[in-house]
Amino acid sequence: MYVVIVGAGEVGSAIADSLAGSHDVAVVDIDGDRVEELMYDIDVLGVTGDGAELETLREAGIADADILIASTNDDETNLVTCGTALTISDAFTISRVKEAKFLRTWERSAGAFGVNHMVATNLLTAETVTRVVGLPAAQDVETFSDGVVQMAEFEIRTGSPVADQTVATADRYESLTFAAILRGDGDAEEVVIPRGDTTIRAGDEVVVIGSPESVRSFAADIAPEVNGVKNVVVVGGSDVGYHTARLLQDRGLKPRLVEQDPVRARELAEELDGTTVLESDATDREFLERERIGDVDVVVAALDNDEKNLLACLLAKRLGADRAVAVVDTGEYVPLFEAVGVDVAVNPREATAEEITRFTRERQAENVAIIESDRAEVLEIEVGDDSVLAGRPIREAVADLPDGVVVGAITRDGELVIPRGDTVVEVGDHVVVFVGRESLDAATAAL
Template sequence: MYVVIVGAGEVGSTIAASLADTHEVAVIDIDGQRVEELMYETDILGVAGDGADLETLEDANVRNADILIASTDDDETNIVTCGTANTVTDVFTISRVKSAKFLRTWQQSSRAFGVDHMVATNLLTAETISRVVGMPAAHDVETFADGTVQMAEFEIPAESPIAGQTVREADRYESLTFAALIRGDDVVIPTGETELRPADDVVVIGSPESVHTFANEISPGVEGVRNVLVVGGSDIGYHTARLLQERGLKPRLIERDHDRARELAEDLPGTTVLESDATDREFLEREHVEDVDIVVSTLDNDEKNLLASLLAKRLGAERAVAVVDSGEYVKLFEAVGVDVAVNPREATAEEITRFTREHQAENVAIIESDRAEVLEIEIDGDSTLADRPIRESVANLPEGVVIGAITRDGELVIPRGDTVIERGDHVVVFVDTDVLEAASSQL
C-alpha cells in the first residue's frame, strides 16, 4: 500500500514511522529540514513543499497513492489538502482536525470536504480519558468483538498484591490471558514462571468482567470511581465532562473564565460547573478535593496541567489524569506523580495508524507508541490458525505472538492449548511489532 502523509510534525512523523516498515510512505512538509531529518530516520520518500498545493502532491505521486493522510496542525489546511487531492485522484483521504465542529459537519454529509475519514483530536483525547476513568488503574483500555473482549494495560505498583508473584500464581481468572509484559525497553512474552515485577506494564486480554476484577486486584480500592473533577473548560474538558455524563456520572468542572463557565453550565446540565482558579488551594479545600477519586486536568498548557494535577493529589485526590501537549513530557509527568498522561498528538497518530491497518484487521489497538499491537482478526481458510488446535498453530507463528481471546457467534471462547479455532471465529491477538509483518502474513 502506498501512503502519502502531509505534515511531518509529531503526528505525521509517528504515523510514518509506524507504517514505513510494511508500506511505501511519502511525507510532505513545508519545512525542508524536517523532511530531510525524517528521511534520515525513516525509510520514506520526502517532499518539501505545501501539501495543499496540487503541484506538491503531484511531486509525491499522489495519483498512485492508496491513502492520503493530512496531519498538519491546521484544520483548514488538512481539509483543503484532502479536497485538492480529490481533484486529480480518488485516493482515500483522512483528515486530522482539532475541533469537533468540522467532524459534526462531515458526519452530516457523505464525504463532505472531500474527506473519507476524519479524526477529531480533542474528541479523541476526551474519549481516551473517559476510558481510563472507567478503569482508573489502567493506562490504556480498548474493546474488541463488539464489547465481548477487553484489552487493558496496567503498571504494577510496588505495593500491589501481585508484585513478585509468578504469572501462574497471579492467574486466578478463567477468562483472562496475560498477553505480555512491557519491561523497560523489552516486550516480554510471559510463561507461567515469569515473575511480575514492580514497574512492569502488564497487558491482559479477556472478558470485561475478568479485566475489571484484575484491575481491582492489581490496585485494591481504585475501582468504583464516582467523584470526578475536571479542571479546565477547554474543548477537551467539555467533551470529557459530556462523555462522563453519558456514563451516568455527575462530574464537577472548574473554569476560570466567567463567560466560558456560563456557556459550559448551559451545555452540560449533568455537570456542576465551578467558576474559579484550579490552583487556588483554599477553593480546592472548600470543594473537598480530598474526596475526589480522579482529577482530570485539561488546561491550555502543560505546566498548568502539571501544577493542577500535583496540587490536587497533594490535597488528597486519589488519582490524576493530565493532558500533555508535548509528547516528550509524558514520561516526566508520570515520573513525578501524574498517574496517566494523555498526549493528544500521540492519541491521534495511533488512531490514524489503527484505521489504516484495519484494512487487514477488524480492529487494532497500538501498545506503548507502537511497541506492540493487539489485533482482532476474522479467521478464514488461509489463516495458519484455521481448523487447528492453538498449541499446534502457535508453534508455526513467530515468537512474540499470543492468542488472547476468541469469540464464536458472539460468545467468548477461552483459548487453551487444545482449543480448535474455526473459520469465522474472531481472534484477538497480541503481536510484538518486531514480528508484525511476518505474523500478519500467516494470521
C-alpha cells in the same frame, strides 16, 4: 501500499515511522529542514512544499497513492489538502482536525470536504481519558468484538499484591489472558511473552486480554485502593474538558468541571446539564479544600497549558485525590509527568497518530490497538479458511506463528471463548491476538 503524509510534525512523523517499515511512504511539509531530518531518520520520500497545492502533491506522487493523510496543525489546511488530492487522485483521504465541529459536519454527509475518514483530536483525546477514568488503575484500555473483549495495560506498583508473583500464581481469573509484560524504560524496554514461571516485577507494565469483568477484577486486585469511580473533577473548560465531561455524564456519572473564565463557565453550564460547573481557579488551594478535592476519585486536568495541568494534578494529589490524569500537549513531557506523580498522561498528538495508524491497519484487521508507541499491537481478526488457526487446536497452530504472538481471546457468535491449548479455532471466529512489532507482518499474513 503507497501513502502520502502531509505534515511532518509530531503526528505526521509518528505515522510515517509506524508505516514506513511495511509501506512506501512520502512525507510533505513546508519546513525543508524537518523533511530532511525525517528522510535521514526514516526510509521515506521527502517533498518540501505546501501540501494543499496541486503541484506539490503531484511531486509527491499523489496520482499513485493509495492513502493520503493530512496531518498538519491547521484544520482548514488539512481539509483543503484532501479536497485538492481528489481532483487528480483516487487515494483514500484521511484528515486530522482539532475541532469536533468539522467532524459533525462531515458525519452528516459522507465524503464532505473530500475526506473519506476524519479524526477529531480533541474528541479522541476525551474518549481516551474517559476510558482510562472508567478503569482507573489502567494506563490504557481498548475494547474488541463489540465490547465482549477488553484489553488493558497496567503498571505494577511497588507493594502491589501481584508484584514478585509468577504468572501462574497471579492467573486466578476465569477469562483473562496475560498477553505480555513490558519491562524497562525507553529504548531499553523489552516485550516479554509471559509463561507460567515468569515473575511479575514491580515496575512492569502488564497487558491483559479478557472479559471486561475479569479485567476489572484484575484491576481491583493489583490496586485494591482504587475502587469504582464515582467522584470526578475535570479541570479546564477547553474543548477536551467539555467533551470529557460530556462523555462522563453520558456514562451516568455527575462530574464537576472547574473553569476560571466566567463567560466560558456559563456556556458550559448551559450545554452540560449533567455536570456541575464551578467558576474558579483550579490551582486555588482554598477553593480546592472547600470543594473537598481530597475525596475525589479522579482529577482530569484539561487546561490549555501543560504546566498548569501539571500543577493542578500535583496540587489535587497533595490534597488527597486518589488519581490524576493530565492532558499533555508536548509529547516529550509525558514521561516527566508520570515520573513526578501524575498517574496517566494523555498526549493528543500521540493518540491521533495511533488512531490514524490504526485505521490504515484496519484494512487488514477488524480492530487494532497500538501498545506503547508501536512496540506491539493487539489485533482482532476474523478467521478465514486460509488462516493457520482454522480448524486446529491453538497448541498446534502456534508452532506456525512467529515468536511474540499470543492468542488472548476468541469470540464465537458473539460469545467469549476462553483460549486454551486444546481449544479448536473455527472459521468465522474472531480472534484477539497480541503481536510484537517485529512479528507483525508475518503474523498478519499467517492469521
